[in-house]
Amino acid sequence: MSTVTGAWDWLTDPAHWSGADGVAHRLLQHVVLTAVCLAVACAIALPVALVLGHLGRGGALAVNISNIGRAVPTFAVLVLLLLTPVGNWGEGPTVVALVLFAVPPLLTNAYVGMREVDRGVVRAARGMGMTGRQSMLRVEVPLASPMILNGVRIAAVQLVATATIAALAGGGGLGRIITAGFNLASTPQVVAGAVLVAALALVVEGVFEIAERLGPAWTRNPR
């Protein structure tokens, strides 16, 4: 198929890899944006979810927030942010939208993980004289870690996808190669960009999969 060879030629042309619009720079932008936003989203969502899960409060909120996250289109949020004053801060709308969409899976998974810890184990910890804080940090969080890490993994894949859509609203990242391809009516470039984005998403998923297999047994999902 000519499109496949066209996309391959596009990808193997060194001229497309260098410069501010080049693949190397866009890839770096995409990865840095994803990593920074994942860290910010974790810093916001995990403490809240762990404390709420430990106290057993706010369950309806933690579960519903992920349904809301699914119903609100990423693209709409990006454009809405772009038209507000946030839009003047360069990558501002992208960063805010990315964090917003990474929070729901983190919050829901961490909360459910904390609630699914065997109540008998928690009572035993309290019976041994552990304070609430000790029980949370030494017993509940380690036991909930498979679910928490699963949330981080879902959030990371979601972030790669959201960062791609950000290109539609003028953000950086690999999605720009796709949108530029559409503007040039160059199907090979569109396909080449899509292959890069899909590969990155699968690599991120794969890294988490490998980390899960290599990590200590208690972080593994008992599925």
Add this chain to the structure above:
Amino acid sequence: MTAPPDDCLARNEWICGAYLTTRRHILLDAVLQHLRLTGLAVLIGLALAVPLAVLARRWGWAAGPVLGVTTILYTIPSLAMFSLLLPLYGLSATLVVAGLVLYSLTLLVRNILAGLRAVPEETRQAARGMGYGPVRLLLAVELPLALPAAMAGLRIAAVSAVSLVTVGAIVGFGGLGNLIYTGMNTYFKAQVLTASVLCVLIAVAADLLLLGVQHLITPWTRDGGR
């Protein structure tokens, strides 16, 4: 001297009644396109997912590959998915529907399979003991018992599809996404906000509609607090 009309459209406000009245037809067309794309994608996805899940249930070896492939498809970001399908379908509504079908497959197959697997072995044996053949067992016992899990998957698939249609704006078939896209390029605040709100309303309506359907077709889950 005629001053330009000083209404909310001229001031480019977020909430604008004049926008709703003057652009009623555009909004209606966009909503209809949005509903058509979503409905078609979810129905085709369902038509493909049921046989796939049943096959994966029947032949255990097929479950791994089926779940693996659909999970990989789900990992691919939507913009990339639509772009990868471009050589096959060109700039068409079919492209958007095909991409959405691939996404809904993951959610539907996984949930229907989970539902089928959750049918208790005793129930299956009781049906066989009553003389049910494999087809009747599937249609009259296993599939109905898998309905609650399948409907949960269908609700998630429908809500996700409503929100993903907007990305179809990149090829000009994004329903309300088209209005958001053009509104972005012209800084038309009322259009972006109205289209976004309508999009969320459609998602909520679809979810409630399917919840109602689930309530109607699974009367046995209602009373008795299972």
